[in-house]
Amino acid sequence: MKVELAKSAGFCFGVNRAMELVEKQIALGKSEPIYTYGPLIHNEEVVASLEKKGVHVCESNAEDKCPIVNENGGRGTMILRSHGVSANTEKHLKNLGFDIVDATCPFVKRIHKTVNEESKAGKHIIIVGNAKHPEVEGIIGWCNEPPFVIENIDEADRIPYAKDEKVCIVSQTTFNSKKFKEIVDYITKKGYDINVVNTICNATEERQQAAGELAEAADCMIVIGGTHSSNSRKLYEICAQRCENTHFIQTLDDLHLELPKSVRLVGITAGASTPNNIIEEVQNYVRNEF
Numbered sequence: 001m002k003v004e005l006a007k008s009a010g011f012c013f014g015v016n017r018a019m020e021l022v023e024k025q026i027a028l029g030k031s032e033p034i035y036t037y038g039p040l041i042h043n044e045e046v047v048a049s050l051e052k053k054g055v056h057v058c059e060s061n062a063e064d065k066c067p068i069v070n071e072n073g074g075r076g077t078m079i080l081r082s083h084g085v086s087a088n089t090e091k092h093l094k095n096l097g098f099d100i101v102d103a104t105c106p107f108v109k110r111i112h113k114t115v116n117e118e119s120k121a122g123k124h125i126i127i128v129g130n131a132k133h134p135e136v137e138g139i140i141g142w143c144n145e146p147p148f149v150i151e152n153i154d155e156a157d158r159i160p161y162a163k164d165e166k167v168c169i170v171s172q173t174t175f176n177s178k179k180f181k182e183i184v185d186y187i188t189k190k191g192y193d194i195n196v197v198n199t200i201c202n203a204t205e206e207r208q209q210a211a212g213e214l215a216e217a218a219d220c221m222i223v224i225g226g227t228h229s230s231n232s233r234k235l236y237e238i239c240a241q242r243c244e245n246t247h248f249i250q251t252l253d254d255l256h257l258e259l260p261k262s263v264r265l266v267g268i269t270a271g272a273s274t275p276n277n278i279i280e281e282v283q284n285y286v287r288n289e290f
């Protein structure tokens with residue numbers, strides 16, 4: 001029997017990188033506190049285990065309450081998570097006396113740079129995404145003038161710019177690419193002078209595609225992820241449609257497998273906030289027990 005992990009599973013590149021940066025800070029063993037600006041990922045166990053290692057979550061707007069810890073007015077290290085923050089927030093945190101470690105995903109950083117340059121060059125910015133998502137809030141804060149944020153086609157009729165003005169369109173990294181294209185096509189037909197920078201990140205799509213391909217070939221699929229995580233549920237749906245014997249678990253404790261002798265391939269995939277050690281634990285268990 002073979003056990004195979006989907007080609008793309010668990011943390012994406014940006015979250016992996018952020019986790020590594022946090023681990024590096026821990027390894028430095030400084031006496032001053034380490035904070036992340038908001039929870040690093042949507043996984044309570046990971047956040048709790050970081051807390052045990054001395055990495056505290058500082059909720060946004062609570063940064064002023066972090067104590068000053070040295071004679072220079074410093075408050076310790078603040079790690080910016082992969083979603084990124086606005087230019088003003090970064091400045092504010094520096095002014096408060098935090099040493100900043102920027103774990104903003106490079107793909108998000110690229111959007112900051114684009115909207116900053118394009119808006120400085122006089123273009124209006126349209127961001128396709130959810131205005132309340134922290135990533136979009138951060139992007140808004142890199143624009144030279146307030147951008148227009150749009151989540152669906154209906155909102156395109158409220159674009160406040162004249163047709164002959166120059167407009168640059170970017171997107172939230174996790175926005176659905178089909179919906180993005182529909183919105184861009186609609187705006188284009190309205191006759192705006194636009195340049196489109198497709199800033200959608202493929203991590204989610206790649207993870208889903210890899211899960212589907214593996215489930216197609218597998219006799220049994222294991223999907224690891226939080227029960228409240230929508231991307232993990234989606235992975236489960238995709239796998240269950242292709243492989244009848246699909247299990248959805250949070251940790252190894254939830255796994256009660258009985259595999260008939262005829263099973264040749266067990267596939268494993270994991271949602272975006274599942275840490276690598278849990279994936280490895282499940283893999284090793286299935287490899288060793290059956």
Ligand code: F3S
Nearest residue numbers: 012014105107173201
């Ligand atoms: Fe992850 Fe960065 Fe994409 S955080 S989802 S790799 S934009």
